[in-house]
Amino acid sequence: MTINWTPLADLVETHDRFLITTHVRPDGDALGSEVGMAGLLRQKGKDVRVVNASPTPPRYDFLDPDGSLFEHYGHAVHASDLADREVAIILDLSAWGQLAEMAEFLRAFPGRRVVIDHHVSQDDMGATFFKDTTAEATGILVQSAVNALRGTLTREVAIGLMTAIAMDTGWFRHPSTRPRTMRAVAELMEAGADVSAIYRDLFERNTVGRLRLMGRTLNGLKTEREGRIAWAGISLVDLKETGSIPPDSEDLVDYTVSLRGVEVGMLLIEQARGGVKVSLRSRNGLDCSRLAESLGGGGHKAAAGATVPGTMEEVEAKALAAVRQALDSAPIVAQP
Numbered sequence: 289m290t291i292n293w294t295p296l297a298d299l300v301e302t303h304d305r306f307l308i309t310t311h312v313r314p315d316g317d318a319l320g321s322e323v324g325m326a327g328l329l330r331q332k333g334k335d336v337r338v339v340n341a342s343p344t345p346p347r348y349d350f351l352d353p354d355g356s357l358f359e360h361y362g363h364a365v366h367a368s369d370l371a372d373r374e375v376a377i378i379l380d381l382s383a384w385g386q387l388a389e390m391a392e393f394l395r396a397f398p399g400r401r402v403v404i405d406h407h408v409s410q411d412d413m414g415a416t417f418f419k420d421t422t423a424e425a426t427g428i429l430v431q432s433a434v435n436a437l438r439g440t441l442t443r444e445v446a447i448g449l450m451t452a453i454a455m456d457t458g459w460f461r462h463p464s465t466r467p468r469t470m471r472a473v474a475e476l477m478e479a480g481a482d483v484s485a486i487y488r489d490l491f492e493r494n495t496v497g498r499l500r501l502m503g504r505t506l507n508g509l510k511t512e513r514e515g516r517i518a519w520a521g522i523s524l525v526d527l528k529e530t531g532s533i534p535p536d537s538e539d540l541v542d543y544t545v546s547l548r549g550v551e552v553g554m555l556l557i558e559q560a561r562g563g564v565k566v567s568l569r570s571r572n573g574l575d576c577s578r579l580a581e582s583l584g585g586g587g588h589k590a591a592a593g594a595t596v597p598g599t600m601e602e603v604e605a606k607a608l609a610a611v612r613q614a615l616d617s618a619p620i621v622a623q624p
C-alpha cells in the first residue's frame with residue numbers, strides 16, 4: 289500500500305504551529321514516530337510541541353536526552369497552553385479511547401486533525417488519515433513521509449524511527465518483517481542510527497525492579513489445554529513488592545507466546561486507575577484484534593489489547609472465556 293503524502297505536504301506548507309501526540313502507555317513506535325515527525329516539522333521551520341497523555345517511560349529517555357521534547361498533558365502542560373495549535377498530528381492510534389485524558393481536548397480541537405497509523409480503524413476521529421494497516425510500524429510510515437516531504441533523516445530522526453520499527457517488529461522477528469523493512473533500516477543506519485547502541489539503551493538497562501517483576505510474573509505463569517493457552521497476571525501488589533513501575537511490564541506478554549506449542553498468550557495487568565489491561569498475542573493465526581474488540585479494545589491480528597473494568601479475578605475469567613471460545617471456533621491455520 290502506498291500512501292499519497294501530498295495532503296500532508298499541503299498542510300505543512302500552510303500551517304505553522306503543530307501538536308504531535310500518541311497513545312497512552314506509549315511504546316517505542318509511538319515515541320520514536322513522534323521524534324521523527326517532530327524532526328521533520330522543525331526542519332520545515334515549524335513550531336512543534338509533543339504532548340502525551342502519559343509520561344515517558346524511563347527506558348525511552350534516550351529519545352529525548354535533554355528532556356525538552358516530550359511533555360506530559362495535565363501536568364506540565366494544560367489545554368489552555370495548546371490553544372494556539374493549528375494542526376494536531378496523532379500517531380500510532382485510531383481510537384479515541386487510546387488518548388485517555390487527551391481525548392476530550394482533541395475531540396474539541398478546532399484545528400485540523402491528522403492521523404498517521406497502522407492499526408485497523410475503530411473511530412472516524414474527524415481526521416485526515418494516512419494509514420497503511422499492512423505497515424510493520426507507524427515509524428516506517430513517518431520515514432516515508434520524511435522522504436516524500438523531502439526532509440532529512442538526521443541522526444536524531446533516524447534513531448527515533450529505528451526505535452519505532454525495531455520495537456514494533458519485535459526486533460525484526462515478527463512476520464511483519466520483510467525485505468523492505470530491512471531496506472528502511474539500512475537507510476536509517478546510513479543516517480546514523482546505531483542499532484546496537486539502541487538495543488543496549490532499550491534492553492540492557494533493566495532495573496532490579498523490572499527483573500524481579502519478570503521473575504514473579506513468569507513464576508505465576510498458568511497454562512491450559514496442554515499449553516495452547518498461557519497467561520500470567522501482574523497486580524498492583526506485585527509492582528509494589530518487586531519495586532517496579534507500570535512500564536516495567538512492557539514486552540513481558542511476549543514470554544507467554546515463547547512457550548512451545550502455545551497458540552494464545554495473555555498478560556493481565558491491574559491498573560492503578562481501575563480495571564485490568566489485557567494484552568493478547570497469538571501464534572496460530574488466531575485474530576487477536578477481534579478477541580480484543582470483544583473485550584472492548586483492539587489492535588492487530590497477532591497482538592492486541594483491551595482495558596477491561598473489574599477485578600483481576602473477574603477480568604481473568606472473562607478474558608479466558610473469550611480466549612477459549614475463540615480457540616474453539618477458530619479454524620486451525622498453518623503458521624506463516
Ligand SMILES: [Mn+2]
Pocket residue numbers: 317318380406425426456
Ligand atoms: Mn505501532
